[in-house]
Amino acid sequence: GSLLTLPLLMFLGLPANVANGTNRIAILLQNVVGVTSFKQQKVLDPKRGLIIGLPAVAGSLLGARIAISMNDAIMERAIGGLLVLMFFLIILKPGRWLNSHEGQPPVKLYFQVLIFFLIGVYGGFIQAGVGFFLLAGLVLGAGFELVKANALKVFIVLLYTPFALAIFMWNNDVNYVLGFILALGNMT
Numbered sequence: 001g002s003l004l005t006l007p008l009l010m011f012l013g014l015p016a017n018v019a020n021g022t023n024r025i026a027i028l029l030q031n032v033v034g035v036t037s038f039k040q041q042k043v044l045d046p047k048r049g050l051i052i053g054l055p056a057v058a059g060s061l062l063g064a065r066i067a068i069s070m071n072d073a074i075m076e077r078a079i080g081g082l083l084v085l086m087f088f089l090i091i092l093k094p095g096r097w098l099n100s101h102e103g104q105p106p107v108k109l110y111f112q113v114l115i116f117f118l119i120g121v122y123g124g125f126i127q128a129g130v131g132f133f134l135l136a137g138l139v140l141g142a143g144f145e146l147v148k149a150n151a152l153k154v155f156i157v158l159l160y161t162p163f164a165l166a167i168f169m170w171n172n173d174v175n176y177v178l179g180f181i182l183a184l185g186n187m188t
Contacts (some may be wrong), residue, residue, distance in 0.1 A: 002027070002128035005182060006079055009175075016075035018175055020067055020126060021168025024161055025179030027127055030186035031158035038151035045148065049155040052142060055113045058161035059120025062168035067125045079126060115141045116156070123157065124164040130157065 002023055009019035038044040070078065115137045123130040131153055138149035168174050 001029075001186065002126070002130075006128055006165045009178065009182075010076070010079075012178065014175055014178070016070045016079055017068060017070070017072055017168075017171075017173045020075065020079070021165070021171075021173035022175045022179040023127060023182070024165040025174065025176070026166055026182035026186040027157065028161045028165055029183040031154050031161060033187045034154035035151075035158050038124045038154060043147055044151040044155055046155065049152045049159070051109075052112055052116045052138075052152070053156040053159040055117040056123065056156050057163055058124075059117040059166065062123030063121040063124025063126075064164040065124075066121075068167060068171045068173060070115070079128070109116030112137075112141050120160055123160055124167075128163075 005023050005026065006019055009022055010016060011099060016157060035044065039046075067075065119130065119133045119137055122133060134153040135146070135149050138144045138152050139146060142149075144152060165174070
């Protein structure tokens with residue numbers, strides 16, 4: 001989603017950092033809806049999500065701080081480069097990362113903590129494409145099957161997004177009107 005919304009917000013005239021911060025309102029509210037749905041379907045394991053989600057929260061704080069410290073010109077280049085990279089990752093069959101790995105033990109917990117911290121840094125920095133990294137970490141690193149991994153992905157993003165959003169808000173890098181309009185579409 002953010003692979004589309006970030007360029008759209010920039011096309012609408014928002015500076016790169018403001019587009020990045022504004023996008024977080026929609027991300028937060030869409031994940032409230034997603035987590036609620038997964039909980040109703042009894043697919044979500046919040047306890048396990050907290051264990052691997054807390055390192056992502058810590059990483060997102062660092063990632064958001066890095067993002068707000070960049071000037072708009074550098075941030076535009078960073079967003080452009082990351083969007084091109086994510087485009088090629090999507091084209092090069094990302095599903096191969098997510099094939100079932102049942103029976104394989106997950107990586108050690110300390111390595112999972114590192115994986116999810118780094119994913120959190122990326123998510124706090126830009127968010128675009130973080131779902132691919134989270135699903136790969138959850139399936140390949142933590143050993144979850146795809147449906148449970150998707151529920152945990154939404155839960156982890158919901159955990160760290162308020163913290164990243166707060167950093168963007170503190171630095172006046174959020175357009176609330178566009179953020180809530182975008183959120184209505186995302187939640188729907």
